[in-house]
Amino acid sequence: NAGVTQTPKFQVLKTGQSMTLQCAQDMNHNSMYWYRQDPGMGLRLIYYSASEGTTDKGEVPNGYNVSRLNKREFSLRLESAAPSQTSVYFCASSEAGRGNQPQHFGDGTRLSIL
């Protein structure tokens, strides 16, 4: 049972390059989320998708775009990478959009932007 799968696990980019982080879940969850983790700051929500066909901004959306491709997949795109976007990115999913469901996380993508 894979749970939440993120690709790639590691990536190094140059400033200005673009890339897409992929996320897929096999738990038939309705809601999916993208977070970034920076030292001393915990995880901060970038974007989320409450259900298939909807997306919305989180706490730190600037510089990112997302696509909920289908119920399983939720991708995060950096159009023009900046050093400030160096971080560890986590994708998560939960059964329903209500706040009472625990989120299940992928293993993270460690992204460095030079």
Place this chain on the structure above:
Amino acid sequence: AQKVTQAQTEISVVEKEDVTLDCVYETRDTTYYLFWYKQPPSGELVFLIRRNSFDEQNEISGRYSWNFQKSTSSFNFTITASQVVDSAVYFCALSEEDSWGKLQFGAGTQVVVTP
């Protein structure tokens, strides 16, 4: 706006000692949910527990216990008889009822258990 504060940045203990992690939260909602997650050195996030705002019963699960007090807006976590495998970063998080599951995380507390 909701907010979660974990004032302890790092706690170091010797194996078999107890360790308590503090979590204080702020929310205007009457219905909300509190979570603890563990992040071991390997980096993944592991769900430990969820507590509803209307259920103040404390909970024990093996060596883990949680103390939820609405009066002080705290949801503290204790590891009894710590082991080296407990070394990790522990995150407290808050979600409100109609927030579509969005989690507000604290900054995390690094627990270091030495033999």
